[in-house]
Amino acid sequence: MAHTSTLKQEAGLFTVAKYLLLVLILLFLLFPLYWVLITSFKTNMEAYRFPPTFIPHVPVVDSFVSLFTKNNQFFVYYQNNLIVSLSVALLCCVFAIFAGYSLARFKTRWNRTFFALLLVSQMFPVISRMISLYAIMGRLGIINTLGGLIFALLAAQVPFCIILMASFFANIPTEIEEAAYVDGAGRWRILFTIVTPLVKSGLLAVGIYAFLMTWDDYLHAATLIQSDGLRTLSVGIALRYLGELSYDWSLVNAISIIGTIPVVLLFFFFQKYMIKGLVAGAVKG
Numbered sequence: 001m002a003h004t005s006t007l008k009q010e011a012g013l014f015t016v017a018k019y020l021l022l023v024l025i026l027l028f029l030l031f032p033l034y035w036v037l038i039t040s041f042k043t044n045m046e047a048y049r050f051p052p053t054f055i056p057h058v059p060v061v062d063s064f065v066s067l068f069t070k071n072n073q074f075f076v077y078y079q080n081n082l083i084v085s086l087s088v089a090l091l092c093c094v095f096a097i098f099a100g101y102s103l104a105r106f107k108t109r110w111n112r113t114f115f116a117l118l119l120v121s122q123m124f125p126v127i128s129r130m131i132s133l134y135a136i137m138g139r140l141g142i143i144n145t146l147g148g149l150i151f152a153l154l155a156a157q158v159p160f161c162i163i164l165m166a167s168f169f170a171n172i173p174t175e176i177e178e179a180a181y182v183d184g185a186g187r188w189r190i191l192f193t194i195v196t197p198l199v200k201s202g203l204l205a206v207g208i209y210a211f212l213m214t215w216d217d218y219l220h221a222a223t224l225i226q227s228d229g230l231r232t233l234s235v236g237i238a239l240r241y242l243g244e245l246s247y248d249w250s251l252v253n254a255i256s257i258i259g260t261i262p263v264v265l266l267f268f269f270f271q272k273y274m275i276k277g278l279v280a281g282a283v284k285g
Contacts, residue, residue, distance in 0.1 A: 040064070040253040047249040063254035074255060076229060077236030080146060082262070084221075084232060085214040087150045092161045092210035093203055095154075100165030101191060105174075115166075118159040126156060130223055137224065144226050152220050157213055161206045168202030169195065208270060215263060233259050 039047050041059040067074060103111055133152060134143070142148030172195055180190045196203070221232040231239070237259075241252050 036253045036256050039249055040257050042250055044248050044250045047253075063248075063250040064258075066251060067254050067258065071241075071251075073228070073236070073240060074258075077231055077233045078259070080230060080236075081215060081233040084146060084150055084153065085211050088153045088157060088214040089207045089211040091150070091154050092158050093207050095158050096161040096165035096206050097191070097196060097203070099158075099162040101169050101195065103162070103166040104169035104172075105177075115163070118163055121159045126219055130219065134223060143224055144230065146230055149221060149224050149230075149232075152224055153214050153217060156220070157210045161210055164209070165199070165202060165206055168199040172198050204270060208266060211266065212263060 038054070038056055040063055041061065042053070042056045043058075043060055043062065046053060046057065103115060133155075137143050137148050137152065140148075142151070176194060176198075177190050180194055185194070216234065217232070218234040218238070221235045222238075225231050225235065228236075228240075237252065237255055241248065241255060
């Protein structure tokens with residue numbers, strides 16, 4: 001009995017230690033978000049105070065008022081970022097449907113080569129292809145355009161989206177398509193009315209991935225866009241609101257809070273479907 005009681009105590013201590021460690025890790029990961037939030041409600045003078053205050057003495061909303069009344073250019077950046085992110089996400093879904101389905105269903109001698117090229121494209125850092133990308137887009141005359149930026153980001157995101165989507169299509173039994181063939185359905189009808197609805201969770205995961213990666217992009221937008229009216233959110237914040245000698249940290253953090261709202265809403269409403277989609281495409285069979 002004594003030995004059993006000792007084992008229960010040790011198990012209880014282990015459980016407490018495990019949850020305590022998880023809480024510490026969670027606090028460590030969430031602290032930057034907390035700091036951004038409280039700094040947005042400080043005056044700029046208090047934001048520079050040392051030692052820093054972890055709770056604002058007198059919370060103010062001056063930064064948010066200034067953002068919505070005096071900084072109209074911020075909403076231009078916001079609109080551009082939204083247009084580019086939604087466009088890339090939509091186009092990635094379209095390309096991923098066709099290319100992913102062909103990889104999963106048409107077993108030709110070129111499939112493995114194409115799949116290997118998609119994997120190899122993910123091994124190189126983004127900055128390594130920016131010079132050649134800039135030269136190609138310069139010859140096409142699409143530098144400093146939102147369309148050119150969309151195509152550049154599409155080229156960066158679509159390989160992984162195709163790989164991910166192919167795994168979802170591979171999980172769909174071919175017997176379903178064979179039965180549709182017997183009933184007289186063609187390839188296009190099978191793809192759009194039978195197969196694609198079965199992988200809608202994977203399609204949603206692909207769209208969310210492309211949207212998030214595009215929303216946070218800085219390098220492509222900083223390299224390919226020069227006009228202030230065409231800049232996206234991350235570049236616009238860096239060039240307009242971060243000065244060389246001093247920063248308005250309260251305003252910058254207020255901008256960061258507003259800028260994260262679409263991402264937070266995306267996870268809030270679609271987290272269940274995204275996780276379900278990613279897990280469903282992880283195992284074949």
